[in-house]
Amino acid sequence: MNQYLAVTSNGMENLLVEELTKLGIENAKPVQAGVKFKATNEQVYRCCLWSRLASRFVRVLSEFTCNNDMDLYLSTSAINWVNQFHSSKRFVVDFNGTNREIRNSQYGAMKVKDGIVDCFENKGLPRPNISKERPDVRIHVRLHKDKALLGIDMVGSGLHQRGYRPESGRAPLRETLASAIIMRCGWDGHQPLLDPMCGSGTLLIEAAMMAANMAPGVKRKQWGFEVLEDFEPETWAEIKSEANVQARRGVKKVDAKFFGFDNDPKVLKVAQENARRAGVEELIEFAQGDAATITRPAGFEHGVIVSNPPYGERLGTEPGLIALYTAFGGQLKSEFGGCKASIFSSSDELLSCLRMRADKQFKLNNGALPCHQKNYSIAERSADEVKGADTNVQIAPDFSNRLKKNIGKIGKWARKEKLDCYRIYDADLPEYNVAIDVYGDQIVIQEYAAPKNIPEEKAKRRLTDIIRATIQVTGVEANKVVLKVREKQKGRSQYQKLGQVSETLEVNEYGVKLIVNLHDYLDTGLFLDHKITRRRLGEMAQGKDFLNLFAYTGSATVHAAVGGARSTTTIDMSNTYLNWAKDNMQLNGCVGRQHRYEQADCLQWLENAKGEYDLIFIDPPTFSNSKRMETSFDVQRDHIKLMKNLKRLLRSEGTIVFSNNKRHFKMDEESLAELGLKAQNISSQTLPLDFARNKQIHNCWLVTHA
Structure with a gap:
């Protein structure tokens, strides 16, 4: 007998112990992300073929203390590799883990490789070649702190690769994880089973293979143990033949019904092809359907609903998922009374939207993502009772x-x-x-x-x-x-790009049409607290030359232009927002040479600007230290310098509308008077009703010549 390690995911160890015990292993012991046991060649061949939960089986050749690279090399070279595989075979080292001395897995793999090839050379044999692409032999190494495990992979490519799924739907489950979910969902192998969001069909296909007692590895063409020196071809041929016969007979004996629904017809075709390749297509009925409106199919009595809905790990998907889980929970309660449900998700919050109390729950990992599987018993209630119960519950x-x-x-x-x-x-x-x-x-x-x-x-x-x-x-x-x-916010954070949805919306503000983008940026293109300020600018602009600094998407410019401004000049550092401003203007029919746009750092532009304006709007950031700006700007510290430059551009009867978002901003009226300017605080007049609770959302001033 040899010592083996069955590798699996965290949370599946005890399930794997049960499975291996049923396959004839008597001494299986769980370890983290695996199970250790002893077995004959015949037993391990059978485990490789029949395990639904293990991702690979490793023949353990050595476990040793590894403090440094010399320990690793000496322990590797001490193994008689000649007894394991022929020097003509190509191999690769899969090295997992690091410690204080071996800080790089590639370096660790190199030391193991050196120990193996030196073993062959020391026995007067050719050095076996390395092949990362198509190796005959995979060497498996685990290193954790000062403990190392070294062995040979008996499988080759991972056991989750059953051979029936060359392509997948959205975010597919690994077949091994799907099997664990089925084993824990409360299904007895004979009840009808339904997946309302089946995607590429993995859960249903794995369940159908279980019901047919079909070996999950029956479709695999190559196995790692077939190239080892102690391979027993006759034993393997007999085991494989038994499995092939069982696969053909098992499908005909299945009495369970399987139903798969998805709202994507393309993914459903993939699921049907996967089922065909797996040999269970006649057992599963696939149809297009939405989990939010799903109804009980004919013949689905006291069945089990199992599903892996989307989790929404990406920001911004939550509202749709919350609605999906809420509607799905409602359908489960109204349509599937007397049935059981098992839902797998990474989000406890989304599972809570089902508004169902779980009988059991399990922790599993989907890759590195911690997830929950919750099992529910669905009470028999009428649709009206369910609707009434859910409607009467007020959230928060x-x-x-x-x-x-x-x-x-x-x-x-x-x-x-x-x-x-x-x-x-x-x-x-x-x-x-x-x-x-x-x-x-x-x-x-x-x-x-x-x-x-x-x-x-x-x-x-x-x-x-x-x-x-x-x-x-x-x-x-x-x-x-x-x-x-x-x-x-740090500096001009409205310029932060969040995504690339590029979906815009046309909105109306006091008769002015504006474009907003609700998805791609942190801000939408319209600061809602300034709606009255913009309307006031429009009312003040008739026949005037208007300057808009730190213009953002130019919404203030549009109000001024629609209000009858003789000319407009729009300045911003972002070309993206200047183009947005042009689109806003064009939407309102404000086109022509009298409307100018300039991409520039507004502070630098003011230093050298020429021309005169009747109406100037400036809404600078509270603080800015952009890479494209040579110096920092603080509105409290620098507003007088700003006013000095603005005064030079302001006609004798002109007005500056100055606003900023700094809480507790104090206008230096004494210094302002020294410049020959005076200021009137109109903040309360520009505060709209929807921002009345937040009186410091902005402050706003009219600045004119004294």
């Missing part, structure tokens, strides 16, 4: 009630003012620390980064509640809810 009552109140008050005002964009919630309740803005028929939820003393799981749960409650209260479709995370 305090938050929901505040949101309803705000919508009633602010929504009425916005309709009267003819505004498509306005804020309906701004961290009104400290524990629900978000801003919620309406943009036409869409909603943007901006989560302010939680304080460090708030546990991450608690913050996630609150955000999930916020999204669910917002969808419930507003009635907006989930695909029209956009989620963003705001942190403390």
Whole structure:
């Protein structure tokens, strides 16, 4: 007998012990991400062919203390490799782990390789060649601190590669993990089984192969042990023949029904092809369907629903997933009473949206991602009872009630003012620390980064509640809810690119049409707190030459142009936003040589600018230290210098509208007077109703010649 290590994922060790015991192994012991046992060649061949949970089997040749590279080399070269494989065979070393002395896995692999080839040379034999692409033999090494395990991979490519899935749907599960999920889902092998989000069909195919008692390795063409010196071809041929016969007979004996649904017809075709290659196509009925509206198929009595819904590891996908899980939970309760469900997900928050109490739960890893599998018993209730129960449950009552109140008050005002964009919630309740803005028929939820003393799981749960409650209260479709995370701004953070959705929306503000982008940037292209400021600029602009500095997407320029400005000049450092400003102007028919745009650092531009203007709008950042700016800018420290440069461009009867977002900003009126300028604070006049709670969102001043 030889010593072996069956490699698996964290959380699957005990399941693998049970499986190996059923395959005739008597001494299996779980270790982290694996199981150790002793076996004959015949037993290990059978394990390789029949294990649904192991990713590979390693013949352990040595376990030793490894403090440095010399320990590694000497322990490797001490093994009689000539007894393991012929020198004509190509090999590769899979080295996993590091320690204080061996800090690089490639270096560790090189020392193992040296020990192996030196063993052959010392016995007067040719050096075996290395082949990373198509090796005959894979050497497996695990190193953790000062403990090393060295062996030969009996399998070759990973056992999850069953041979039936050359292509996959979205984010496919490994076959080994799928098998573990099936084994723990509460299915007895005879009940009907349904996957409402089946993707490429892995869960159902693995279950069907189990029901047919079909060896998962029956389709594999090559095995690592076939090239070893002690390979027993006759023993292997007999084991393989038995499995082939069982596979053919087993399919005909299956009494369970399998149903797979997905809303993507292309992925369903992939699933059908996978089932055909696996030899179980006649057992599984695939059809197009949406988990959010799924109904019980004919013949599905007291069955099991098993699913691996999307988790949403990428920021911004949460609103749609929350709606999906919520609707899916409702369908499970209304359509599948008397059945059982088992749902696998990385997100406890999303699982909570099912609004079901789990009977059992297990921890498993999907790759490096910690996940939960939760099993549910679904009570028999009528659809009306389920709907009534779910409808009567108010999510986050305090938050929901505040949101309803705000919508009633602010929504009425916005309709009267003819505004498509306005804020309906701004961290009104400290524990629900978000801003919620309406943009036409869409909603943007901006989560302010939680304080460090708030546990991450608690913050996630609150955000999930916020999204669910917002969808419930507003009635907006989930695909029209956009989620963003705001942190403390550094410099001109509105220029930060988040994605490349490139989906824009046309909105109306006091009769002016503007373009917003809710997806690609941290900000949307429109600062909502300045809507009254922009309207006022439009009212002041008739027949005047208008200058807009730090113009962003030029929304203030558009208001001025629509208001009858004789000319406009728009300055910003970003070419992206200048082009956006041009698009905004064109949308309103404001085109012509009288409208100028210049890409420049506004502070440097002011140093050398020429010309005269009747109306100047400047809304600089509170602080800026951009790579493209040679010096830093602080609005409190530098606003007088700014005014000095602006005065040079301001006509005698002209007006500067100066705004910034610095809390507790103090205008240096004494220094301003020395420049021959005076200032009037109009902050309260420019604060719209939807920002009335946040009186320091901005401050705004009219600056004129004294």
